[in-house]
Amino acid sequence: MELSMSAYVVLGLIARHGPMTPYELKARVEETIVPFWPIPHAQLYRDPPRLAELGLLTEETEEGGRRRRFFHLTPAGERALQDWLSAPEVPQAEFRDPAQLRLAFADLGDPGDLVRLARTQARQHRELMRAYERRRAALEPDDTGTVSRERMLSLGILHEQAHAAFWETIASADEDPDEPSEPTPKDHWQDN
Structure with missing residues (x-):
């Protein structure tokens, strides 16, 4: 299964911090990843539902209030994250200055x-x-x-x-x- 780098960021942040909404993901990305790997905010709203469709996350919607969508890591998501982290090779660095x-x-x-x-x-x-x-x-x-x-x-x-x-x-x-x-x-x- 081929995942984007932003998808791995989503899996990693949820693995580290627990269930999150796309808005919470955006805040975590800004404080940790953005200086080195900018991710458009819209991507952080698209990736979690796609990862849920792939069985790597599950989605839970609040019943009242704003009906926020929380995403949880599944065992398959944990395995995908571990496989990515354990791979010794990475693509050539992209550098656009x-x-x-x-x-x-x-x-x-x-x-x-x-x-x-x-x-x-x-x-x-x-x-x-x-x-x-x-x-x-x-x-x-x-x-x-x-x-x-x-x-x-x-x-x-x-x-x-x-x-x-x-x-x-x-x-x-x-x-x-x-x-x-x-x-x-x-x-x-x-x-x-």
Whole structure:
């Protein structure tokens, strides 16, 4: 059975936190997954009923009030999640970076444009790195999934540090802007 990544996110969040409504799934995704794997909100409303049709979740509707729909993990859903988690192979990472795409054609533009782009990118990556650091510092040690979230945020911090260091090197290059420059780890790897 081929499932989408968002379907595995739904299974994983329900396995970790118990029965949830699509709205609750949306809130959990925003606090945990969005920085690394954005999922459209509409997808979080489509996936649970589809997973219920496949027998991986069951659906329970409130009898009164707003008649919210709660989704529960089934044993088949647990097996599907475990099979996904235990598979050593994963698809090639998808990386779509608009700034990197512009960098591919920077030689066709004004060198000052590249410097401005680099400064903006360095600032944005530093800001995102600090946001991840704040999220990591705010983790509660007793919360379910804290270790996984801490690891995910640590990887995100390293990723943002590397991008910031690269763009800072481009922005501060004194030499010919058409010459490739290599980022140096020196103090770029430390938060300034």
